[in-house]
Structure formats: structure tokens, C-alpha cells
Amino acid sequence: MLVNLKLNREISDLEAEIELLEEKRTRSQAALLDAVLDGVEPNGEDMDYFRLFTAQIEVKREKLQKLIMKRDGKI
Numbered sequence: 001m002l003v004n005l006k007l008n009r010e011i012s013d014l015e016a017e018i019e020l021l022e023e024k025r026t027r028s029q030a031a032l033l034d035a036v037l038d039g040v041e042p043n044g045e046d047m048d049y050f051r052l053f054t055a056q057i058e059v060k061r062e063k064l065q066k067l068i069m070k071r072d073g074k075i
Contacts, residue, residue: 007071014064018057025053 028049035042069075 004071007067011064011067011071014060014067018060018064021053021057021060025050025057028053 028046031046032042032050035046066075
């Protein structure tokens with residue numbers, strides 16, 4: 001029971017972290033889209049941030065899936 005509570009807490013924390021990263025990624029994504037629509041070269045810094053946040057989100061989602069499977073007894 002205590003293990004499930006700990007896992008639920010970790011899952012909740014990871015979901016919050018992912019949500020925050022997705023908000024940050026959306027800002028850089030908007031800047032990239034704006035540049036594309038204006039027909040100008042996107043800012044390299046915006047591209048770097050977008051890639052960085054996307055990579056971090058992917059890692060955290062993988063970890064989240066593993067924790068959920070562990071909690072549900074599928075591992």
C-alpha cells in the first residue's frame with residue numbers, strides 16, 4: 001500500500017513536470033510557427049529550446065509509462 005502511494009506521488013509529480021515543459025515548448029513552437037508564416041528563417045535559439053523541451057518531455061513520458069505499469073503490476 002505504501003509503495004502504491006509513493007508511486008502515485010511520483011506519477012503526479014511527473015505529470016506536473018511534463019505539463020510545465022509542454023507549456024514552455026509551446027512558447028518556442030509559437031515563435032517557430034510565426035517565423036514560418038512570415039517566411040523568415042526561424043531563430044536558432046527557439047529551435048534549440050523546442051528540441052530541448054521535446055527531448056525532456058519524451059524522457060519523462062517514458063519514465064511515467066514505466067511507473068504506471070509498475071503501479072498497475074504489469075512489470
